[in-house]
Amino acid sequence: MFQPGEDYGSGDSFSDNNPDHRAGYVAIVGKPNAGKSTLLNAIMRQKLSIVTSKAQTTRHRIIAAHSEDDFQCIFLDTPGVLRPVTRPEDRSKLDERMMQSVKRASKDADAMLVIIDASDRPAQTLTFLASTFEDAAVPLAVVLNKVDLLFGNEVEEAAQVFRDVPKVEAVIPVAAATGHNVKAVEDWAVSHLPLGPALYPKDTVSEHPERFFVGEIIREKIFQLYQQEVPYCTTVQINDFKERDMGKDLVSATVFVEQDSQKGILIGRGGAALKQLGSAARTDIEDFLGRPVFLDMTVKVKEKWRKSNESLNEFGY
Ligand SMILES: Nc1nc2c(ncn2[C@@H]2O[C@H](COP(=O)(O)OP(=O)(O)OP(=O)(O)O)[C@@H](O)[C@H]2O)c(=O)[nH]1
Ligand SMILES: [Mg+2]
Structure with a gap:
């Protein structure tokens, strides 16, 4: 990347x-x-x-x-x-x-x-x-x-x-x-491409940084594991993404939803749903990065984030 x-x-x-x-x-x-x-x-x-x-x-x-x-x-x-x-x-x-x-x-x-x-x-x-x-x-x-x-x-x-x-x-x-x-x-x-030199170095795959893809992988798992409105009310922010020489890399993510009830669904009884999400996401993140990670995830409510320009800017939309 x-x-x-x-x-x-x-x-x-x-x-x-x-x-x-x-x-x-x-x-x-x-x-x-x-x-x-x-x-x-x-x-x-x-x-x-x-x-x-x-x-x-x-x-x-x-x-x-x-x-x-x-x-x-x-x-x-x-x-x-x-x-x-x-x-x-x-x-x-x-x-x-x-x-x-x-x-x-x-x-x-x-x-x-x-x-x-x-x-x-x-x-x-x-x-x-x-x-x-x-x-x-x-x-x-x-x-x-x-x-x-x-x-x-x-x-x-x-x-x-x-x-x-x-x-x-x-x-x-x-x-x-x-x-x-x-x-x-x-x-x-x-x-159908015009003649001309490459626009990026040839080994470049994407302009997006790794942390962008990591956030997307978590979002994909949310789309796969939750139903109805929940995936659509959700966005993911990567707060910390640290490569560590000793031990696993650290990925710290916040999952934002719009209402308390959605937060409850994401976390599930006794945290079971969030645990399942974390484990599915971590497996794919590790596949993508090719190295082990420690994934720390929290869920927060940001009311009506899909309707707020300020929130959309903050979340990178
Ligand atoms: N049967 C079949 N299913 C496919 C094929 N290509 C994609 N799909 C399925 O179609 C669904 C949508 O695929 P996506 O690639 O996410 O579609 P998209 O156009 O990017 O969707 P949005 O990002 O929501 O606009 C997934 O379940 C895919 O597995 C195909 O060639 N055959
Ligand atoms: Mg698509």
Whole structure:
């Protein structure tokens, strides 16, 4: 993992002298739960973006650089596109910020991948994403995901719906969860990058620091272990992240919820639920970091944090 710092601009790892080198940004957008983060992880061949069966798992724009000798493709995974609302009060400030991050990613990108859940009704999905297609100002491919759930000529029928959309350059059927045809997506993306030197050192995987991913892993476990509104009212702050030469690394995290009742659910009877959460999170954090950690977690209430600009800033949204 790479944190921006003194390594920036340090010479040959940028492969400046290859005139055929390509580098740029590719935004991954689509409805919630379409499989955007699963696709990113499949391309990166490592788990960077959290994945759950619940919609609206991803809340930030996740940056991941996929580099080979002759290209650097920087993917931007984004939160799911939400249905437009007529009254702004129908959307939380957190939702607004998530939608801003989708817009920013689309604006910054050299090409765009629109991920569609092939098992979702194609005509309705097309209507839902109408403005995503209309507003696209860069080359765009539709990635028809979850084709493993379709039968017979259903894939071809769904593909045809999107092939007819103006601005759609290609429709690529994939199953991101199994890796099926993911290479075709990668090839399309790389072929649409502008010529130019790498934008990050070639060994950089992401701009986010390790502690960001650690917070995301805890959030993923909360999405997996708790039901209904609880995951959506939760955010995670990493207070301390210390590498220690002697003994395990220390990760100290606070889980914020909006109400006392949610705090009770997170902790559970006699602390059992929090213990289960801690143990599931620690296992994945250790896998991610490749070293043992001591995870210290506390739960606090921050009323209406999703509606407060100040709290959203504090929590990094
Ligand atoms: N059957 C099947 N399921 C998949 C496939 N790709 C993703 N999924 C599942 O779809 C669900 C959503 O995946 P995510 O990658 O979290 O989707 P997302 O688009 O990032 O969702 P948000 O971040 O909530 O917008 C998870 O349960 C995945 O395991 C696939 O190719 N086939
Ligand atoms: Mg996601």
